[in-house]
Amino acid sequence: MLNRRSSALVPAFLLLTGVLAACGSKGPVAEAGQEMVAPAEQRLIALTNLDQRVARVGYRLSTANAELCPAVRNSPGWLLHAASQYSPELRPYAETRFGLDGDLPGLLAVPEGSAADLAGLRRGDLLLSVNGEALTRGVARRTAAFEGVEANIHKLDLALAAGPIEIAFRRDGNDQTARVTPQRACGYDVQLDPSDELNARADGKRLFITTAMAGFTATDDELALVLGHELAHHVLGHRGWHEAETRGRQTQTVPALAATAGGSERQADRVGLYLAARAGFDSSIGPAFWRRFGAFDWRVRYPQWGHPSAEARARALEEVQAEISARRASRQPLVP
Ligand SMILES: [Zn+2]
Known part of the structure:
Protein backbone atom coordinates (compact mmCIF):
# COMPACT_ATOMS: atom_id res chain seq x y z
CA MET A 1 0.00 0.00 0.00
CA VAL A 19 -18.44 7.16 4.17
CA LEU A 20 -19.03 10.81 3.47
CA ALA A 21 -22.14 10.73 1.37
CA ALA A 22 -23.89 13.30 3.49
CA CYS A 23 -21.07 15.84 3.53
CA GLY A 24 -21.36 18.76 1.14
CA SER A 25 -19.98 21.64 3.18
CA LYS A 26 -16.44 23.01 2.99
CA GLY A 27 -15.93 23.74 6.67
CA PRO A 28 -15.48 21.28 9.52
CA VAL A 29 -18.54 19.16 10.21
CA ALA A 30 -19.65 17.24 13.24
CA GLU A 31 -19.15 13.47 13.16
CA ALA A 32 -21.64 11.50 15.25
CA GLY A 33 -22.95 14.80 16.58
CA GLN A 34 -19.75 15.58 18.50
CA GLU A 35 -16.27 15.53 17.00
CA MET A 36 -15.41 18.26 14.48
CA VAL A 37 -13.76 16.65 11.47
CA CYS A 186 0.31 -15.54 -3.07
CA GLY A 187 3.33 -13.25 -3.43
CA TYR A 188 1.63 -10.10 -4.70
CA ASP A 189 0.96 -6.85 -2.86
CA VAL A 190 -2.44 -5.29 -3.36
CA GLN A 191 -2.18 -1.54 -3.82
CA LEU A 192 -4.94 1.05 -3.61
CA ASP A 193 -4.26 3.98 -5.94
CA PRO A 194 -6.03 7.28 -5.33
CA SER A 195 -7.69 7.98 -8.69
CA ASP A 196 -11.11 8.83 -10.09
CA GLU A 197 -10.63 6.32 -12.90
CA LEU A 198 -12.65 3.10 -12.58
CA ASN A 199 -9.80 0.67 -13.08
CA ALA A 200 -7.83 -2.26 -11.74
CA ARG A 201 -4.71 -3.89 -13.15
CA ALA A 202 -1.87 -6.29 -12.43
CA ASP A 203 1.81 -6.01 -13.35
CA GLY A 204 3.36 -9.33 -12.34
CA LYS A 205 4.34 -8.14 -8.86
CA ARG A 206 1.29 -6.30 -7.61
CA LEU A 207 -2.43 -5.93 -8.03
CA PHE A 208 -3.65 -2.36 -8.34
CA ILE A 209 -7.14 -1.04 -7.80
CA THR A 210 -8.13 2.61 -7.89
CA THR A 211 -10.06 4.24 -5.06
CA ALA A 212 -12.92 4.89 -7.50
CA MET A 213 -13.08 1.23 -8.54
CA ALA A 214 -12.85 -0.09 -4.98
CA GLY A 215 -15.50 2.44 -3.97
CA PHE A 216 -17.75 1.30 -6.82
CA THR A 217 -17.77 -2.26 -5.47
CA ALA A 218 -20.72 -2.33 -3.10
CA THR A 219 -19.67 -5.39 -1.07
CA ASP A 220 -16.58 -7.44 -0.25
CA ASP A 221 -17.92 -10.09 -2.68
CA GLU A 222 -17.82 -7.55 -5.53
CA LEU A 223 -14.38 -6.34 -4.49
CA ALA A 224 -13.20 -9.99 -4.46
CA LEU A 225 -14.53 -10.39 -8.00
CA VAL A 226 -12.44 -7.44 -9.25
CA LEU A 227 -9.28 -8.38 -7.32
CA GLY A 228 -9.81 -12.06 -8.20
CA HIS A 229 -9.74 -11.16 -11.90
CA GLU A 230 -6.41 -9.36 -11.46
CA LEU A 231 -4.97 -12.18 -9.36
CA ALA A 232 -6.10 -14.59 -12.10
CA HIS A 233 -3.79 -12.83 -14.59
CA HIS A 234 -0.93 -13.80 -12.25
CA VAL A 235 -2.22 -17.34 -11.74
CA LEU A 236 -2.54 -17.76 -15.51
CA GLY A 237 0.95 -16.35 -16.16
CA HIS A 238 -0.39 -13.79 -18.63
CA ARG A 239 1.81 -11.24 -20.37
CA GLY A 240 4.94 -13.30 -19.90
CA TRP A 241 5.55 -12.31 -16.29
CA HIS A 242 8.53 -14.13 -14.88
CA GLU A 243 10.07 -11.94 -12.25
CA ALA A 244 10.14 -13.32 -8.74
CA GLU A 245 12.55 -13.61 -5.80
CA THR A 246 12.05 -9.97 -4.92
CA ARG A 247 11.31 -9.15 -1.31
CA GLY A 248 11.24 -12.71 -0.14
CA ARG A 249 9.09 -14.19 -2.88
CA GLN A 250 9.64 -17.71 -4.14
CA THR A 251 8.40 -19.43 -7.25
CA GLN A 252 6.50 -22.70 -7.26
CA THR A 253 5.07 -25.01 -9.90
CA VAL A 254 1.32 -24.63 -10.11
CA PRO A 255 -1.27 -27.04 -11.54
CA ALA A 256 -2.11 -26.59 -15.23
CA LEU A 257 -5.51 -24.94 -15.46
CA ALA A 258 -8.25 -25.97 -17.88
CA ALA A 259 -7.96 -24.09 -21.18
CA THR A 260 -10.71 -21.60 -21.93
CA ALA A 261 -11.58 -20.15 -25.31
CA GLY A 262 -12.04 -16.42 -25.79
CA GLY A 263 -8.76 -14.70 -24.95
CA SER A 264 -6.93 -13.73 -21.79
CA GLU A 265 -9.62 -11.44 -20.36
CA ARG A 266 -12.24 -14.14 -20.52
CA GLN A 267 -9.80 -16.61 -18.96
CA ALA A 268 -9.09 -14.15 -16.16
CA ASP A 269 -12.83 -13.64 -15.59
CA ARG A 270 -13.33 -17.40 -15.31
CA VAL A 271 -10.35 -18.16 -13.08
CA GLY A 272 -10.98 -14.98 -11.05
CA LEU A 273 -14.49 -16.17 -10.17
CA TYR A 274 -13.05 -19.48 -8.98
CA LEU A 275 -10.44 -17.67 -6.88
CA ALA A 276 -13.17 -15.60 -5.21
CA ALA A 277 -15.30 -18.71 -4.57
CA ARG A 278 -12.30 -20.61 -3.17
CA ALA A 279 -11.72 -17.76 -0.70
CA GLY A 280 -15.30 -18.09 0.54
CA PHE A 281 -16.78 -15.09 -1.27
CA ASP A 282 -20.20 -15.26 -2.92
CA SER A 283 -19.30 -15.71 -6.60
CA SER A 284 -22.93 -15.74 -7.73
CA ILE A 285 -22.95 -11.91 -7.70
CA GLY A 286 -20.58 -11.82 -10.72
CA PRO A 287 -23.12 -11.45 -13.55
CA ALA A 288 -25.15 -8.78 -11.73
CA PHE A 289 -21.96 -6.86 -10.95
CA TRP A 290 -20.98 -6.71 -14.62
CA ARG A 291 -24.46 -5.56 -15.65
CA ARG A 292 -24.41 -2.82 -13.01
CA PHE A 293 -20.91 -1.77 -14.06
CA GLY A 294 -21.97 -1.71 -17.72
CA ALA A 295 -24.98 0.49 -16.91
CA PHE A 296 -22.74 2.87 -14.91
CA ASP A 297 -19.77 3.24 -17.28
CA TRP A 298 -20.21 3.33 -21.06
CA ARG A 299 -16.56 2.34 -21.58
CA VAL A 300 -17.17 -1.19 -20.32
CA ARG A 301 -20.58 -1.44 -22.01
CA TYR A 302 -18.94 -2.08 -25.38
CA PRO A 303 -16.07 -4.42 -26.30
CA GLN A 304 -12.71 -2.64 -26.48
CA TRP A 305 -8.96 -3.09 -25.83
CA GLY A 306 -9.35 -6.85 -25.83
CA HIS A 307 -12.11 -6.72 -23.22
CA PRO A 308 -15.52 -8.22 -24.05
CA SER A 309 -18.62 -6.08 -23.39
CA ALA A 310 -20.03 -6.00 -19.88
CA GLU A 311 -23.06 -8.02 -21.01
CA ALA A 312 -20.85 -10.68 -22.66
CA ARG A 313 -18.80 -10.92 -19.46
CA ALA A 314 -21.98 -11.24 -17.39
CA ARG A 315 -23.23 -14.10 -19.60
CA ALA A 316 -19.88 -15.90 -19.52
CA LEU A 317 -19.81 -15.61 -15.73
CA GLU A 318 -23.27 -17.15 -15.51
CA GLU A 319 -21.79 -20.25 -17.17
CA VAL A 320 -18.78 -20.25 -14.86
CA GLN A 321 -21.02 -19.88 -11.82
CA ALA A 322 -23.11 -22.86 -13.00
CA GLU A 323 -19.85 -24.84 -13.27
CA ILE A 324 -18.82 -23.80 -9.74
CA SER A 325 -22.25 -24.73 -8.34
CA ALA A 326 -22.11 -28.14 -10.06
CA ARG A 327 -18.65 -28.83 -8.61
CA ARG A 328 -19.82 -27.83 -5.17
CA ALA A 329 -22.91 -30.09 -5.49
CA SER A 330 -20.78 -33.09 -6.50
CA ARG A 331 -18.10 -32.25 -3.89
CA GLN A 332 -15.38 -31.83 -6.51
CA PRO A 333 -12.48 -29.52 -5.65
CA LEU A 334 -12.90 -25.92 -6.86
CA VAL A 335 -9.88 -25.95 -9.17
CA PRO A 336 -10.50 -23.87 -12.30
ZN1 LIG B 1 -7.88 -8.30 -17.09
Whole structure:
Protein backbone atom coordinates (compact mmCIF):
# COMPACT_ATOMS: atom_id res chain seq x y z
CA MET A 1 0.00 0.00 0.00
CA LEU A 2 2.94 2.30 -0.51
CA ASN A 3 1.21 4.71 -2.76
CA ARG A 4 1.32 8.44 -2.37
CA ARG A 5 -1.38 9.53 0.01
CA SER A 6 -2.54 12.68 -1.73
CA SER A 7 -5.35 14.89 -0.58
CA ALA A 8 -6.85 15.07 -4.08
CA LEU A 9 -9.44 12.36 -3.87
CA VAL A 10 -12.38 12.79 -6.17
CA PRO A 11 -15.93 13.46 -5.08
CA ALA A 12 -17.17 10.36 -6.94
CA PHE A 13 -15.04 8.17 -4.69
CA LEU A 14 -16.19 9.93 -1.54
CA LEU A 15 -19.79 9.52 -2.56
CA LEU A 16 -19.45 5.92 -3.65
CA THR A 17 -17.79 4.75 -0.49
CA GLY A 18 -20.79 5.97 1.44
CA VAL A 19 -18.44 7.16 4.17
CA LEU A 20 -19.03 10.81 3.47
CA ALA A 21 -22.14 10.73 1.37
CA ALA A 22 -23.89 13.30 3.49
CA CYS A 23 -21.07 15.84 3.53
CA GLY A 24 -21.36 18.76 1.14
CA SER A 25 -19.98 21.64 3.18
CA LYS A 26 -16.44 23.01 2.99
CA GLY A 27 -15.93 23.74 6.67
CA PRO A 28 -15.48 21.28 9.52
CA VAL A 29 -18.54 19.16 10.21
CA ALA A 30 -19.65 17.24 13.24
CA GLU A 31 -19.15 13.47 13.16
CA ALA A 32 -21.64 11.50 15.25
CA GLY A 33 -22.95 14.80 16.58
CA GLN A 34 -19.75 15.58 18.50
CA GLU A 35 -16.27 15.53 17.00
CA MET A 36 -15.41 18.26 14.48
CA VAL A 37 -13.76 16.65 11.47
CA ALA A 38 -11.83 18.76 8.95
CA PRO A 39 -12.24 17.93 5.24
CA ALA A 40 -8.64 16.67 5.01
CA GLU A 41 -9.27 14.31 7.90
CA GLN A 42 -12.49 13.14 6.26
CA ARG A 43 -10.51 12.26 3.14
CA LEU A 44 -8.00 10.38 5.27
CA ILE A 45 -10.79 8.42 6.98
CA ALA A 46 -12.40 7.52 3.65
CA LEU A 47 -9.05 6.49 2.16
CA THR A 48 -7.99 4.35 5.11
CA ASN A 49 -11.42 2.71 5.40
CA LEU A 50 -11.05 1.64 1.79
CA ASP A 51 -7.47 0.48 2.46
CA GLN A 52 -8.79 -1.77 5.22
CA ARG A 53 -11.44 -3.30 2.95
CA VAL A 54 -8.90 -3.95 0.21
CA ALA A 55 -6.49 -5.49 2.73
CA ARG A 56 -9.20 -7.75 4.17
CA VAL A 57 -10.33 -9.06 0.79
CA GLY A 58 -6.79 -9.28 -0.61
CA TYR A 59 -5.64 -11.28 2.41
CA ARG A 60 -8.40 -13.87 1.99
CA LEU A 61 -7.82 -14.20 -1.77
CA SER A 62 -4.06 -14.57 -1.42
CA THR A 63 -4.05 -17.14 1.39
CA ALA A 64 -6.92 -19.28 0.06
CA ASN A 65 -5.30 -19.48 -3.38
CA ALA A 66 -1.63 -19.87 -2.44
CA GLU A 67 -1.36 -23.30 -4.07
CA LEU A 68 -2.38 -21.83 -7.47
CA CYS A 69 -0.01 -18.83 -7.46
CA PRO A 70 3.31 -19.04 -9.35
CA ALA A 71 4.90 -16.69 -6.78
CA VAL A 72 4.33 -17.22 -3.06
CA ARG A 73 5.68 -15.74 0.16
CA ASN A 74 5.31 -15.82 3.91
CA SER A 75 2.63 -13.31 4.78
CA PRO A 76 1.79 -11.67 8.12
CA GLY A 77 -1.47 -10.41 6.54
CA TRP A 78 -1.04 -6.87 7.88
CA LEU A 79 -1.28 -3.67 5.90
CA LEU A 80 1.33 -1.08 6.82
CA HIS A 81 1.58 2.67 6.40
CA ALA A 82 3.84 5.42 7.66
CA ALA A 83 3.47 9.14 8.33
CA SER A 84 6.09 10.02 5.73
CA GLN A 85 4.07 8.65 2.83
CA TYR A 86 1.20 11.08 3.44
CA SER A 87 0.97 14.53 1.88
CA PRO A 88 1.74 17.44 4.26
CA GLU A 89 -2.00 18.17 4.41
CA LEU A 90 -2.99 14.67 5.56
CA ARG A 91 0.07 13.84 7.63
CA PRO A 92 -0.88 15.57 10.92
CA TYR A 93 -4.19 13.71 10.93
CA ALA A 94 -2.48 10.42 10.11
CA GLU A 95 -0.04 10.96 12.98
CA THR A 96 -2.79 11.77 15.47
CA ARG A 97 -5.34 9.21 14.36
CA PHE A 98 -2.95 6.26 13.89
CA GLY A 99 -0.02 7.15 16.16
CA LEU A 100 2.39 7.17 13.22
CA ASP A 101 5.95 8.49 13.47
CA GLY A 102 8.20 9.24 10.49
CA ASP A 103 9.15 6.17 8.44
CA LEU A 104 8.21 3.65 11.15
CA PRO A 105 5.56 1.27 9.80
CA GLY A 106 2.22 1.28 11.60
CA LEU A 107 -0.49 -1.32 11.24
CA LEU A 108 -3.36 0.09 9.21
CA ALA A 109 -5.23 -3.19 8.78
CA VAL A 110 -5.06 -6.52 10.59
CA PRO A 111 -7.45 -8.93 8.83
CA GLU A 112 -9.25 -11.38 11.10
CA GLY A 113 -7.48 -14.75 11.22
CA SER A 114 -4.26 -13.38 9.70
CA ALA A 115 -0.87 -14.18 11.22
CA ALA A 116 -0.67 -10.65 12.66
CA ASP A 117 -4.13 -11.07 14.22
CA LEU A 118 -3.20 -14.45 15.71
CA ALA A 119 -0.04 -12.86 17.16
CA GLY A 120 -2.22 -10.36 19.03
CA LEU A 121 -1.30 -7.32 16.92
CA ARG A 122 -3.90 -4.63 16.35
CA ARG A 123 -4.58 -1.68 14.10
CA GLY A 124 -2.64 1.31 15.41
CA ASP A 125 0.39 -0.67 16.63
CA LEU A 126 3.68 0.94 15.57
CA LEU A 127 6.51 -1.45 14.61
CA LEU A 128 9.90 -0.65 16.16
CA SER A 129 12.17 -3.61 15.41
CA VAL A 130 12.28 -7.05 13.83
CA ASN A 131 14.38 -9.89 15.28
CA GLY A 132 16.21 -7.32 17.40
CA GLU A 133 17.13 -5.13 14.45
CA ALA A 134 15.75 -1.60 14.79
CA LEU A 135 13.55 -0.12 12.11
CA THR A 136 14.46 3.47 11.30
CA ARG A 137 12.35 6.53 11.94
CA GLY A 138 14.19 8.56 9.29
CA VAL A 139 14.42 12.31 8.90
CA ALA A 140 11.46 14.68 8.61
CA ARG A 141 10.61 15.68 5.04
CA ARG A 142 8.09 18.19 3.83
CA THR A 143 6.73 16.18 0.92
CA ALA A 144 5.43 12.61 0.77
CA ALA A 145 8.35 10.14 0.56
CA PHE A 146 8.51 6.37 0.37
CA GLU A 147 12.17 5.38 0.47
CA GLY A 148 12.42 5.22 4.25
CA VAL A 149 9.31 3.16 4.88
CA GLU A 150 10.12 0.98 1.85
CA ALA A 151 13.49 0.16 3.43
CA ASN A 152 11.79 -0.75 6.71
CA ILE A 153 9.24 -2.96 4.96
CA HIS A 154 12.02 -4.60 2.96
CA LYS A 155 13.69 -5.55 6.27
CA LEU A 156 10.43 -7.03 7.53
CA ASP A 157 9.84 -8.97 4.31
CA LEU A 158 13.34 -10.47 4.35
CA ALA A 159 12.91 -11.57 7.96
CA LEU A 160 9.46 -13.05 7.24
CA ALA A 161 10.84 -14.99 4.28
CA ALA A 162 12.99 -16.96 6.75
CA GLY A 163 10.03 -17.86 9.01
CA PRO A 164 8.53 -16.64 12.29
CA ILE A 165 9.68 -13.20 13.47
CA GLU A 166 9.98 -11.41 16.79
CA ILE A 167 8.48 -7.95 16.61
CA ALA A 168 8.82 -5.04 19.01
CA PHE A 169 5.96 -2.60 18.77
CA ARG A 170 4.45 0.40 20.55
CA ARG A 171 0.80 0.46 21.65
CA ASP A 172 -0.68 3.36 23.63
CA GLY A 173 2.83 4.48 24.58
CA ASN A 174 3.95 1.06 25.85
CA ASP A 175 6.59 -1.01 24.12
CA GLN A 176 5.74 -4.69 23.76
CA THR A 177 6.84 -7.73 21.77
CA ALA A 178 5.06 -10.38 19.73
CA ARG A 179 6.00 -13.44 17.73
CA VAL A 180 4.45 -13.57 14.27
CA THR A 181 4.24 -16.92 12.47
CA PRO A 182 3.55 -16.03 8.83
CA GLN A 183 1.13 -17.87 6.57
CA ARG A 184 1.76 -19.02 3.01
CA ALA A 185 0.14 -16.63 0.54
CA CYS A 186 0.31 -15.54 -3.07
CA GLY A 187 3.33 -13.25 -3.43
CA TYR A 188 1.63 -10.10 -4.70
CA ASP A 189 0.96 -6.85 -2.86
CA VAL A 190 -2.44 -5.29 -3.36
CA GLN A 191 -2.18 -1.54 -3.82
CA LEU A 192 -4.94 1.05 -3.61
CA ASP A 193 -4.26 3.98 -5.94
CA PRO A 194 -6.03 7.28 -5.33
CA SER A 195 -7.69 7.98 -8.69
CA ASP A 196 -11.11 8.83 -10.09
CA GLU A 197 -10.63 6.32 -12.90
CA LEU A 198 -12.65 3.10 -12.58
CA ASN A 199 -9.80 0.67 -13.08
CA ALA A 200 -7.83 -2.26 -11.74
CA ARG A 201 -4.71 -3.89 -13.15
CA ALA A 202 -1.87 -6.29 -12.43
CA ASP A 203 1.81 -6.01 -13.35
CA GLY A 204 3.36 -9.33 -12.34
CA LYS A 205 4.34 -8.14 -8.86
CA ARG A 206 1.29 -6.30 -7.61
CA LEU A 207 -2.43 -5.93 -8.03
CA PHE A 208 -3.65 -2.36 -8.34
CA ILE A 209 -7.14 -1.04 -7.80
CA THR A 210 -8.13 2.61 -7.89
CA THR A 211 -10.06 4.24 -5.06
CA ALA A 212 -12.92 4.89 -7.50
CA MET A 213 -13.08 1.23 -8.54
CA ALA A 214 -12.85 -0.09 -4.98
CA GLY A 215 -15.50 2.44 -3.97
CA PHE A 216 -17.75 1.30 -6.82
CA THR A 217 -17.77 -2.26 -5.47
CA ALA A 218 -20.72 -2.33 -3.10
CA THR A 219 -19.67 -5.39 -1.07
CA ASP A 220 -16.58 -7.44 -0.25
CA ASP A 221 -17.92 -10.09 -2.68
CA GLU A 222 -17.82 -7.55 -5.53
CA LEU A 223 -14.38 -6.34 -4.49
CA ALA A 224 -13.20 -9.99 -4.46
CA LEU A 225 -14.53 -10.39 -8.00
CA VAL A 226 -12.44 -7.44 -9.25
CA LEU A 227 -9.28 -8.38 -7.32
CA GLY A 228 -9.81 -12.06 -8.20
CA HIS A 229 -9.74 -11.16 -11.90
CA GLU A 230 -6.41 -9.36 -11.46
CA LEU A 231 -4.97 -12.18 -9.36
CA ALA A 232 -6.10 -14.59 -12.10
CA HIS A 233 -3.79 -12.83 -14.59
CA HIS A 234 -0.93 -13.80 -12.25
CA VAL A 235 -2.22 -17.34 -11.74
CA LEU A 236 -2.54 -17.76 -15.51
CA GLY A 237 0.95 -16.35 -16.16
CA HIS A 238 -0.39 -13.79 -18.63
CA ARG A 239 1.81 -11.24 -20.37
CA GLY A 240 4.94 -13.30 -19.90
CA TRP A 241 5.55 -12.31 -16.29
CA HIS A 242 8.53 -14.13 -14.88
CA GLU A 243 10.07 -11.94 -12.25
CA ALA A 244 10.14 -13.32 -8.74
CA GLU A 245 12.55 -13.61 -5.80
CA THR A 246 12.05 -9.97 -4.92
CA ARG A 247 11.31 -9.15 -1.31
CA GLY A 248 11.24 -12.71 -0.14
CA ARG A 249 9.09 -14.19 -2.88
CA GLN A 250 9.64 -17.71 -4.14
CA THR A 251 8.40 -19.43 -7.25
CA GLN A 252 6.50 -22.70 -7.26
CA THR A 253 5.07 -25.01 -9.90
CA VAL A 254 1.32 -24.63 -10.11
CA PRO A 255 -1.27 -27.04 -11.54
CA ALA A 256 -2.11 -26.59 -15.23
CA LEU A 257 -5.51 -24.94 -15.46
CA ALA A 258 -8.25 -25.97 -17.88
CA ALA A 259 -7.96 -24.09 -21.18
CA THR A 260 -10.71 -21.60 -21.93
CA ALA A 261 -11.58 -20.15 -25.31
CA GLY A 262 -12.04 -16.42 -25.79
CA GLY A 263 -8.76 -14.70 -24.95
CA SER A 264 -6.93 -13.73 -21.79
CA GLU A 265 -9.62 -11.44 -20.36
CA ARG A 266 -12.24 -14.14 -20.52
CA GLN A 267 -9.80 -16.61 -18.96
CA ALA A 268 -9.09 -14.15 -16.16
CA ASP A 269 -12.83 -13.64 -15.59
CA ARG A 270 -13.33 -17.40 -15.31
CA VAL A 271 -10.35 -18.16 -13.08
CA GLY A 272 -10.98 -14.98 -11.05
CA LEU A 273 -14.49 -16.17 -10.17
CA TYR A 274 -13.05 -19.48 -8.98
CA LEU A 275 -10.44 -17.67 -6.88
CA ALA A 276 -13.17 -15.60 -5.21
CA ALA A 277 -15.30 -18.71 -4.57
CA ARG A 278 -12.30 -20.61 -3.17
CA ALA A 279 -11.72 -17.76 -0.70
CA GLY A 280 -15.30 -18.09 0.54
CA PHE A 281 -16.78 -15.09 -1.27
CA ASP A 282 -20.20 -15.26 -2.92
CA SER A 283 -19.30 -15.71 -6.60
CA SER A 284 -22.93 -15.74 -7.73
CA ILE A 285 -22.95 -11.91 -7.70
CA GLY A 286 -20.58 -11.82 -10.72
CA PRO A 287 -23.12 -11.45 -13.55
CA ALA A 288 -25.15 -8.78 -11.73
CA PHE A 289 -21.96 -6.86 -10.95
CA TRP A 290 -20.98 -6.71 -14.62
CA ARG A 291 -24.46 -5.56 -15.65
CA ARG A 292 -24.41 -2.82 -13.01
CA PHE A 293 -20.91 -1.77 -14.06
CA GLY A 294 -21.97 -1.71 -17.72
CA ALA A 295 -24.98 0.49 -16.91
CA PHE A 296 -22.74 2.87 -14.91
CA ASP A 297 -19.77 3.24 -17.28
CA TRP A 298 -20.21 3.33 -21.06
CA ARG A 299 -16.56 2.34 -21.58
CA VAL A 300 -17.17 -1.19 -20.32
CA ARG A 301 -20.58 -1.44 -22.01
CA TYR A 302 -18.94 -2.08 -25.38
CA PRO A 303 -16.07 -4.42 -26.30
CA GLN A 304 -12.71 -2.64 -26.48
CA TRP A 305 -8.96 -3.09 -25.83
CA GLY A 306 -9.35 -6.85 -25.83
CA HIS A 307 -12.11 -6.72 -23.22
CA PRO A 308 -15.52 -8.22 -24.05
CA SER A 309 -18.62 -6.08 -23.39
CA ALA A 310 -20.03 -6.00 -19.88
CA GLU A 311 -23.06 -8.02 -21.01
CA ALA A 312 -20.85 -10.68 -22.66
CA ARG A 313 -18.80 -10.92 -19.46
CA ALA A 314 -21.98 -11.24 -17.39
CA ARG A 315 -23.23 -14.10 -19.60
CA ALA A 316 -19.88 -15.90 -19.52
CA LEU A 317 -19.81 -15.61 -15.73
CA GLU A 318 -23.27 -17.15 -15.51
CA GLU A 319 -21.79 -20.25 -17.17
CA VAL A 320 -18.78 -20.25 -14.86
CA GLN A 321 -21.02 -19.88 -11.82
CA ALA A 322 -23.11 -22.86 -13.00
CA GLU A 323 -19.85 -24.84 -13.27
CA ILE A 324 -18.82 -23.80 -9.74
CA SER A 325 -22.25 -24.73 -8.34
CA ALA A 326 -22.11 -28.14 -10.06
CA ARG A 327 -18.65 -28.83 -8.61
CA ARG A 328 -19.82 -27.83 -5.17
CA ALA A 329 -22.91 -30.09 -5.49
CA SER A 330 -20.78 -33.09 -6.50
CA ARG A 331 -18.10 -32.25 -3.89
CA GLN A 332 -15.38 -31.83 -6.51
CA PRO A 333 -12.48 -29.52 -5.65
CA LEU A 334 -12.90 -25.92 -6.86
CA VAL A 335 -9.88 -25.95 -9.17
CA PRO A 336 -10.50 -23.87 -12.30
ZN1 LIG B 1 -7.88 -8.30 -17.09
